Amino acid sequence: MLRSLALFLPVLMPSWRFFAMVAPSPRVEFTLLREPHAAPDVWQEFRPRPAKVPMRAMLGRMICNAHWNETLFITSCAERYLGEGTQKCFDHILAYLISDLQGKEPAKAHNAQHVQVRFIVVTRDEDRIVREEVYRSPVYPLETVSSAK
Numbered sequence: 397m398l399r400s401l402a403l404f405l406p407v408l409m410p411s412w413r414f415f416a417m418v419a420p421s422p423r424v425e426f427t428l429l430r431e432p433h434a435a436p437d438v439w440q441e442f443r444p445r446p447a448k449v450p451m452r453a454m455l456g457r458m459i460c461n462a463h464w465n466e467t468l469f470i471t472s473c474a475e476r477y478l479g480e481g482t483q484k485c486f487d488h489i490l491a492y493l494i495s496d497l498q499g500k501e502p503a504k505a506h507n508a509q510h511v512q513v514r515f516i517v518v519t520r521d522e523d524r525i526v527r528e529e530v531y532r533s534p535v536y537p538l539e540t541v542s543s544a545k
Contacts, residue, residue, distance in 0.1 A: 422474040422515040426493055428508035432535045436512060442493055443467045474515050510535045
């Protein structure tokens with residue numbers, strides 16, 4: 397009984413030392429390219445947050461929100477990649493990105509054959525917001541990336 401209570405106690409009173417470090421969370425952005433050596437035109441946020449969520453949808457998301465769980469996983473992969481440099485984390489991000497883009501309008505409209513990914517960290521410096529690029533990937537072909545999901 398005492399052992400069970402010892403395991404349950406951290407749930408009731410969590411420690412702030414739970415996190416190894418607290419840092420800004422990177423945002424994942426991508427650009428679509430026709431040629432592998434083309435200069436990026438427009439960077440788009442991968443899975444941006446909606447500006448508004450209706451109350452009914454919000455209540456439904458409290459029960460099941462697989463898409464948001466995937467988005468949190470992608471963000472944690474970006475954090476791990478920046479911290480540890482683990483290629484498998486970046487492969488997961490790329491697999492989700494390619495999966496989301498395949499057959500969708502952005503890739504078709506740009507006649508895109510390649511994709512490039514970058515991580516942006518947004519911080520506040522006194523009264524202004526600073527967006528800093530902390531990582532930019534090589535260019536990857538859209539059709540040859542295997543799914544790592």
